[in-house]
Amino acid sequence: MRLMLSGKATCNSHGQDSSYFLGWEEYEKNPYDQTRNPQGIIQMGLAENQLSFDLLESWLSENQDIAGFKRNGKSIFRELALFQDYHGLPEFKKALVQFMEEIRGNKVSFDPNKIVLTAGATSANETLIFCLAEKGDAILIPTPYYPGFDRDLKWRTGAEIVPIHCTSSNGFKITARALERAYQEAQNRNLKVKGVLVTNPSNPLGTTMTQAELDLLMDFIIEKQIHLVSDEIYSGTVFSSPNYTSIMEVLSKYEKAEVWDRVHVVYSLSKDLGLPGFRVGAIYSNNDSIVAAATKMSSFGLVSSQTQYFLSALLSDKKFTKNYISENKKRLKKRHASLVSGLQNAGISCLESNAGLFSWVDMRHLLKSNTFKAEMELWEKIVYDVKLNISPGLSCHCSEPGWFRVCFANMTEETLEIAIQRIKAFVESVSRGHDKAIGGKKCLNINLRKKFSKWVFRLSFHDREAGER
Amino acid sequence: MRLVVPLRGIVGGRGGLILGTFVPCALFCYLHIRRLRFLATRRVSERAEPIAKAEESPYYVGLGRVSQDPFDEVANPNGIIQLGLSENRLCLDLIEEWLSENLNGAMIGHGSDKGHLGIGGITGYQPHDGVTELKEAMAGFMSQVMGGEISFDPSRIVLTAGATPAIEILCFCLADPGDAFLVPTPYYPGFDRDMTWRTGVELIPVHCHSANNFILSIAALQQAFNQARKRGQRVQGILISNPSNPVGNLLPQKTLHDILDFARKKNIHIISDEIFAGSIHGNEEFFSLAKILDAENFDKSRAHILYGLSKDLSLAGFRVGVIYSYNDDVLAAAKKLTRFSSVSAPTQRLLISLLSDTSFIGRYLETNRKRIRKMYDIFVSGLKEIGVKYVDSSGGLYCWVDMSGLMHSHNVKEELELWDKLLNVAKVNATPGSACHSIEPGWFRCCFTTLSEGNIRIAIERIRKVAEMRKSSR
Numbered sequence: 001m002r003l004m005l006s007g008k009a010t011c012n013s014h015g016q017d018s019s020y021f022l023g024w025e026e027y028e029k030n031p032y033d034q035t036r037n038p039q040g041i042i043q044m045g046l047a048e049n050q051l052s053f054d055l056l057e058s059w060l061s062e063n064q065d066i067a068g069f070k071r072n073g074k075s076i077f078r079e080l081a082l083f084q085d086y087h088g089l090p091e092f093k094k095a096l097v098q099f100m101e102e103i104r105g106n107k108v109s110f111d112p113n114k115i116v117l118t119a120g121a122t123s124a125n126e127t128l129i130f131c132l133a134e135k136g137d138a139i140l141i142p143t144p145y146y147p148g149f150d151r152d153l154k155w156r157t158g159a160e161i162v163p164i165h166c167t168s169s170n171g172f173k174i175t176a177r178a179l180e181r182a183y184q185e186a187q188n189r190n191l192k193v194k195g196v197l198v199t200n201p202s203n204p205l206g207t208t209m210t211q212a213e214l215d216l217l218m219d220f221i222i223e224k225q226i227h228l229v230s231d232e233i234y235s236g237t238v239f240s241s242p243n244y245t246s247i248m249e250v251l252s253k254y255e256k257a258e259v260w261d262r263v264h265v266v267y268s269l270s271k272d273l274g275l276p277g278f279r280v281g282a283i284y285s286n287n288d289s290i291v292a293a294a295t296k297m298s299s300f301g302l303v304s305s306q307t308q309y310f311l312s313a314l315l316s317d318k319k320f321t322k323n324y325i326s327e328n329k330k331r332l333k334k335r336h337a338s339l340v341s342g343l344q345n346a347g348i349s350c351l352e353s354n355a356g357l358f359s360w361v362d363m364r365h366l367l368k369s370n371t372f373k374a375e376m377e378l379w380e381k382i383v384y385d386v387k388l389n390i391s392p393g394l395s396c397h398c399s400e401p402g403w404f405r406v407c408f409a410n411m412t413e414e415t416l417e418i419a420i421q422r423i424k425a426f427v428e429s430v431s432r433g434h435d436k437a438i439g440g441k442k443c444l445n446i447n448l449r450k451k452f453s454k455w456v457f458r459l460s461f462h463d464r465e466a467g468e469r
Numbered sequence: 470m471r472l473v474v475p476l477r478g479i480v481g482g483r484g485g486l487i488l489g490t491f492v493p494c495a496l497f498c499y500l501h502i503r504r505l506r507f508l509a510t511r512r513v514s515e516r517a518e519p520i521a522k523a524e525e526s527p528y529y530v531g532l533g534r535v536s537q538d539p540f541d542e543v544a545n546p547n548g549i550i551q552l553g554l555s556e557n558r559l560c561l562d563l564i565e566e567w568l569s570e571n572l573n574g575a576m577i578g579h580g581s582d583k584g585h586l587g588i589g590g591i592t593g594y595q596p597h598d599g600v601t602e603l604k605e606a607m608a609g610f611m612s613q614v615m616g617g618e619i620s621f622d623p624s625r626i627v628l629t630a631g632a633t634p635a636i637e638i639l640c641f642c643l644a645d646p647g648d649a650f651l652v653p654t655p656y657y658p659g660f661d662r663d664m665t666w667r668t669g670v671e672l673i674p675v676h677c678h679s680a681n682n683f684i685l686s687i688a689a690l691q692q693a694f695n696q697a698r699k700r701g702q703r704v705q706g707i708l709i710s711n712p713s714n715p716v717g718n719l720l721p722q723k724t725l726h727d728i729l730d731f732a733r734k735k736n737i738h739i740i741s742d743e744i745f746a747g748s749i750h751g752n753e754e755f756f757s758l759a760k761i762l763d764a765e766n767f768d769k770s771r772a773h774i775l776y777g778l779s780k781d782l783s784l785a786g787f788r789v790g791v792i793y794s795y796n797d798d799v800l801a802a803a804k805k806l807t808r809f810s811s812v813s814a815p816t817q818r819l820l821i822s823l824l825s826d827t828s829f830i831g832r833y834l835e836t837n838r839k840r841i842r843k844m845y846d847i848f849v850s851g852l853k854e855i856g857v858k859y860v861d862s863s864g865g866l867y868c869w870v871d872m873s874g875l876m877h878s879h880n881v882k883e884e885l886e887l888w889d890k891l892l893n894v895a896k897v898n899a900t901p902g903s904a905c906h907s908i909e910p911g912w913f914r915c916c917f918t919t920l921s922e923g924n925i926r927i928a929i930e931r932i933r934k935v936a937e938m939r940k941s942s943r
Binding site (some may be wrong): 003004005006008009010019046048050053056067068069075077078080081082083084119122123126131132133134137152156165194227261262274275276277278279280287288290292293294296297299300301302303304305306307310421428 | 512513514516517518520521522556558561564565568569572591592593594595630631632633634637641642643644645646662663666668736737738771779783784785786787788796798799802806807808809810811812813814815816819916
């Protein structure tokens with residue numbers, strides 16, 4: 001008789017989208033390397049910030065004691081080794097909230113007692129959903145959105161995601177109509193809506209929310225008596241105007257109101273500081289029940305005390321943080337401009353954006369037809385022939401075919417240049433009417449097409465080890 | 470509707486009947502709506518609400534009290550002595566020394582880039598279930614811990630941010646909401662929280678008795694299994710801890726064989742929590758589940774081992790847990806779930822260095838055992854002096870003490886009164902057996918590895934005073 005596992009262990013539908021991860025697989029089989037594999041696939045599907053390591057390294061070299069578990073010359077190793085309090089290291093929480101305030105131009109203040117530390121934003125988002133929703137409840141999320149949400153917010157929590165469809169007609173901004181429609185759809189499916197989750201700055205759009213959108217969201221959640229989660233993991237990557245407005249700034253007007261404890265922020269150091277491997281995330285909320293429950297749940301994903309201590313020293317160094325924040329933005333802005341102008345030269349436009357580690361690229365004019373099938377065909381060509389791993393809009397639940405997320409902060413300037421040249425060459429060949437199927441007829445391979453149909457149109461059981469977003 | 474009668478009496482007649490029905494109904498509705506509004510304004514989900522509440526178990530209450538008023542020989546000599554936390558503070562000096570000799574101030578120091586300050590390589594996304602080098606180092610470490618007789622396969626290791634998520638992840642993989650695990654008592658109070666909070670899984674206690682040294686009997690397992698079946702509840706596995714917590718005994722080889730056999734007959738899983746495997750201070754031979762499976766031809770696909778560095782290496786703050794599974798499907802699922810609970814990269818890098826230094830680890834494990842033994846001997850001789858009995862144990866950082874002699878009557882209420890007296894009057898925090906689901910009242914778990922020799926003596930003296938007070942009040 002077969003040994004039984006749980007439904008969750010054996011199900012295939014824990015939100016792993018095919019195309020997003022198939023590109024990863026291809027990249028890993030044939031990764032680009034400037035010297036060793038110059039014909040390999042360039043990774044443009046990884047939203048990682050590798051532009052400012054040198055700043056972290058130079059800080060580390062000037063502060064060796066910190067890495068050696070010393071505080072003012074005295075070893076605090078014992079204290080750290082034994083520290084497993086789920087309330088977190090007080091000096092780290094203090095430094096973290098101050099960093100969050102600094103990123104927001106000190107226009108808001110955060111209370112360290114209202115922050116819950118988690119092992120990454122992935123853990124923060126999941127924990128928050130456990131605290132806000134029952135199994136089968138719905139969370140409304142504007143599209144396009146980060147593919148990982150399908151897994152992180154739904155898998156163990158049993159919650160459902162109902163999309164708020166945004167379109168290119170207004171730059172993918174959230175509208176009252178779209179919100180209302182999504183709410184209605186949830187009701188039609190007999191799902192109780194518990195909240196709205198937005199990413200601001202947006203992944204994959206790279207835009208910051210307008211004041212109008214923020215006010216609209218507040219009105220909506222007040223009317224429907226639901227929660228709002230603002231994932232602000234990219235808040236430190238806003239490199240040009242318009243200025244960034246965090247939901248916390250808007251919320252400050254509602255201090256005495258009932259909605260005060262229904263708005264929550266998720267943060268992490270994975271994007272702004274480029275430290276995803278450190279696994280540092282946070283939930284911030286004015287709601288003490290949620291803070292209490294989330295704090296206890298954080299036992300399932302605490303941040304290493306070694307890491308907390310190191311980061312408390314790093315983030316307490318105001319000279320460092322000030323310099324890092326501004327220098328990082330400069331570099332992101334420059335890199336973003338390189339990508340956008342490069343694409344423009346190839347006749348490809350991007351959604352105008354001012355944040356994030358990626359651009360939302362408009363390749364609709366390169367589609368054979370205005371369908372997702374055509375988008376997938378185009379994507380195949382880009383992965384296999386052009387040798388670039390980019391993320392198709394379908395994987396982000398975009399309602400319009402032809403959009404792709406292209407990351408720019410996880411490679412050198414030279415590599416980006418090569419990627420742009422490849423795209424340019426591809427577009428030229430398309431406009432000349434040829435289909436340069438370099439590397440044989442891989443993309444026309446029938447078996448592969450079948451594999452794609454299975455993968456794209458039915459969720460399959462496959463995971464990527466490296467990260468995401 | 471008891472209100473109906475007196476109201477009827479007051480008003481009388483039909484009017485009274487109507488009022489007598491209307492008023493209580495209105496009151497009921499009002500209170501119900503108020504509760505709904507209260508819950509609505511609190512706005513936390515129903516499943517999170519009980520989690521948000523303050524802990525009521527004496528295990529957690531005691532820990533909380535100590536943190537408010539902790540004993541310190543110099544700064545707070547009247548504070549509460551902590552005997553409720555199974556933490557090992559005896560060998561941190563050894564690791565500290567290793568760090569000062571091996572890291573050169575860097576947070577990483579590994580192989581070819583030993584001493585190199587570079588942050589590259591540890592900042593980016595890592596595999597969620599841990600980097601291969603750490604899995605290899607961990608497999609080697611676990612082998613050393615178990616005496617070098619078993620080898621562990623790194624590809625069967627899943628690393629998690631502590632043993633707490635490790636056990637939760639395993640529950641998510643092995644059981645659906647409503648399913649149950651059989652757990653011998655007394656057991657670690659944290660299991661109630663870690664295994665059930667978010668998984669919807671239930672724990673069925675299988676009572677063990679002092680008469681056979683708290684070793685699990687197959688008859689008791691069988692009975693618990695049958696009762697669950699009668700209730701229509703699906704049992705998915707057995708969870709054992711070996712060395713056991715809170716008793717500290719080691720499961721005999723035969724018992725492990727019998728448990729495996731039982732699991733096979735019922736077609737269920739077996740999880741062996743071996744987090745104290747490197748804290749064995751007695752002379753008894755330790756049989757890891759891995760050792761049994763290595764030697765015999767058992768069906769391994771139902772076996773899973775839990776481990777971590779919080780106890781044996783005293784690195785609770787670094788958050789390093791291990792799921793070791795012989796089942797490929799479980800491994801695949803568990804690996805995916807580690808995205809919510811990964812080990813921090815700088816910690817991984819540090820541990821690769823530390824665990825790979827096998828000669829240091831060998832010396833460490835030996836010294837650790839000796840020091841734990843020394844403290845154990847001091848503690849139990851203190852208990853003997855004051856006439857308090859205990860279970861002679863070989864493993865763990867604690868002693869399972871029989872304080873029923875200090876109780877006026879043999880029940881849980883008395884046990885909790887004694888616990889309260891110990892905590893608030895004697896100022897000693899020990900974990901009462903009822904918090905561990907012990908079926909026999911009067912037992913307490915006392916951890917002795919967080920104290921100096923002198924402080925152990927102070928703790929014993931305080932317990933003696935309580936014993937005397939109780940004798941004189943009879």
